[in-house]
Amino acid sequence: MGVVSHSYLTKAQVQHLLGVTTFGMWRLARKYDKFPKPAKSPDNPLHHNRPEPEEAWDATKVYSWAAGTAELAHRGAILLRPAPENPAPGRWGGYQDTVRGPALDWHTDIGVIRLVHCDDSRAATDVATAIASSGNKDGVVTVCALYGDVGFGGPALVAADTAHPGIEYEAGWDDVTAYVGEALPWWPDLLRSSRLIREWKPGAQAAVAEIPANDNETFLRRAAANEVFDVTSRVAATDMANKIRNIRIDHTSHEIQDFCNKGHGDTPNRVIPGALPDTSRHPLPCDGDRKELKAGWRRLALHTHPDAVAALEVAVGREPDLLPFGAVTEIPVQPGTVSDRWTHRLTMCDPTAAHAVLAQDTKPQAFFIDPLTDMPVLRTPGGDGNQVWRFYAPLSLPAGGAELASVVLHHTLWVLTSNGYVHPAPCTPTKHLWWGDGWGDRASEAASVVDQLLNDLGATVDLHKHWDAPKGLTALFNEEHKQGAELTRAALLHARMTPPRTR
Structure with a gap:
């Protein structure tokens, strides 16, 4: 989304902009209460230990102020100056390629207004600068770019005049339409292509165009079309791809409604959509049976x-609850600890898609799988260079008729079972297990997991309402336990049934 970029002027530059002498500037500051005061320009790290820099003025404030001041309006921002009475209707000047994307020109009483259909920062300044430096053969007086939001009268705009291309200011859509004399076209973000804008003509019906696939949808469609995968996997990838497509079409339709159909009072915005999304097959089927997905x-x-790796990376970011593993967990490699007991049962294996996604930007040294929970595990250098175990927490534990015997606190929660096994505690994908002072937060996730496992070691943990965990358990895990501390079943049951003492 675009913003108005700020630049600063020295006293001499302000005088040049306004066409006044030092005395004239002194007079303006006393004549007009709203004459901009010097502003502190952004700190420059190269200026440390140097004398205090000279005064600087915010260029946008000075330029905008001048436009609204009768004696200096001709020196101020073009689109903020008082408009001439009954300007002649403008004339469409056609499509233009610019350094910041597609644009349309409009010949008006004040000169050519170039509207760049881009909402990136500094788009107006960059295009206006390029025009000024190349001689401005088209007679462009101001360049407008999209701000990315709705303003008064239509889409909000950022403007930069070719006379002062380095100074940007906010302009209204209705400021431009007042000179053009008709509603102007606007393209929603996902249909803002050079081809569609180039093909537009005044009076033409809005083009109906297919929303282009983004990278996530492309990766999923590729997996869905790959016959190396079984039908169930391809259906899962198709379902998520369809959901992405539906969301993007709905977003575009709502964007058009917001920008083109709303107005203030009884006056509609003078804006028309340049393109509409193709909804002939919308919505595509999605949200199938979750068990099958x-x-x-x-x-x-x-x-x-x-293709499985690419698809899984999309799913981890979009719908991790559909995946068979919980939160990413990382612990140091430390012999003699409770985690060391767990790692001895890991089985070395070739990497799967799950391992590849788990690895992210690390450089794994070996890949493993937990044979009891099927969770992928890898050993890799950590941020400090020391080796760490990186793994997905399981969503549930194999019970086999056993029960939770104790919990050990070692960088995460470890569950010791009555039949002699040790497991990383289960956790949902978007939560984490911790204990101690949480800077005002409470360790309710850990308390909730333990509460559920005390009842059923094989429970699939649900942390949607972890804040409802027993207060006594939450208080216990909020204490500053040492690494390696063990909390027995008896201690956990006692804490669960004992309300914390009030201070």
């Missing part, structure tokens, strides 16, 4: 094809 993603996670 989870089965499909489980199979993709175990695959080794690059």
